[in-house]
Amino acid sequence: MTRTTPRKGLVIVNTGNGKGKTTAALGLLMRAWGHDLRVGGIQFIKSETAGYGEYRACERMGIELTPVGDGCTWLSRDMDETRDRALRGWEVAQQKITSGDYDIFLLDEFTYVMHYGWLDAPTVVDWLRTSKPEPLHVVITGRYAPPVLIDYADLVTDMTMVKHPFSDQGLAAQQGIEF
Amino acid sequence: MTRTTPRKGLVIVNTGNGKGKTTAALGLLMRAWGHDLRVGGIQFIKSETAGYGEYRACERMGIELTPVGDGCTWLSRDMDETRDRALRGWEVAQQKITSGDYDIFLLDEFTYVMHYGWLDAPTVVDWLRTSKPEPLHVVITGRYAPPVLIDYADLVTDMTMVKHPFSDQGLAAQQGIEF
DSSP, X not given: OOOOOOSSOOEEEEESSSSOHHHHHHHHHHHHHHTTOXXXXXXXXXXXXXXXXXXXXXXXXXXXXXXXXXXXXXXXXXXXXXXXXXXXXXXHHHHHXXXXXXXEEEEETHHHHHHTTSSOHHHHXXXXXHHSOTTOXXXXXXXXXXXXXXXXXXXXXXXXXEEOHHHHHOOOOOTTTOO | OOOOOOSSOOEEEEEXXXXXXXXXXXXXXXXXXXXXXXXXXXXXXXXXXXXXXXHHHHHHHTOEEEEOOOSOGGGOSOHHHHHHHHHHHHHHHHHHHHSSOOSEEXXXXXXXXXXXXXXXXXXXXXXXXXXXXXXXXXXXXXXXXXXXXXXXXXXXXXXXXXXXXXXXXXXXXXXXXXX
């Protein structure tokens, strides 16, 4: 297989209050992996113990997916620790993004880090604009995507929840699906 | 790893005019595969030669993903052939759905088969309601999801395009991303 270097890496944002933001990002990684692209990512907020299905899948596929969060922020008892982990995650992300080692890189749940004010959104976007290697695709997920990020992004999709089994029917989360 | 049989399989619909419907479905398959669930799917409309990234990824992962389409319907010169392939695809899908061989099964771009009137949506939903094994998750993607399907589904997400690189900037499709 030959690897084709894209002419312009895209900045892709999956936002909105619906399900499928991270899931669609995983699908992008999977498809890119099928093309022998070099795939990596960092999950900013999710628990290190949750998301087992995606971690195990990535491990089996040889995709590097690094968790830096300590669980749901709104459940966290120590916001300073949550914030510090997220900020360390951004430092790691900056190293990986500039490394040239990837064709597509995921910043999962990264919008929250800006939404909560832990990072300044215009500063993040300026950094991406000047430091992201031209051919690298970057995928960013999470609710509350800052307008400056939406302006900068090439592709923005808003996932809107029409119907949700947990809210509508009270079904418990299902292993292997875990929206 | 132990496989946990879900108590109730979910019917999941990804619809809307935005990107990420199939991609999010692929992410669901990937996550389920990470949980050692038995994963399969049929793509109803896409070309047998397109979607190379997802086919190669599924092949490498051991996920059965069967194409039945003969390309984009709106480019097809022979709608009868397109319709016949889709109808054969539904017969295959019905066999696979009732086989008990899967924990999660994808009907990709299946909404079009109903939207174009090749299959009657209420009949399809009645069949799913009575014939789908209780623990099986079914994922259906495509624009124009019929209201009767949305009523039946447990989880419905509408993907809305906020910004698209091809329409907004005229960028060519990128191998490995291929929205």
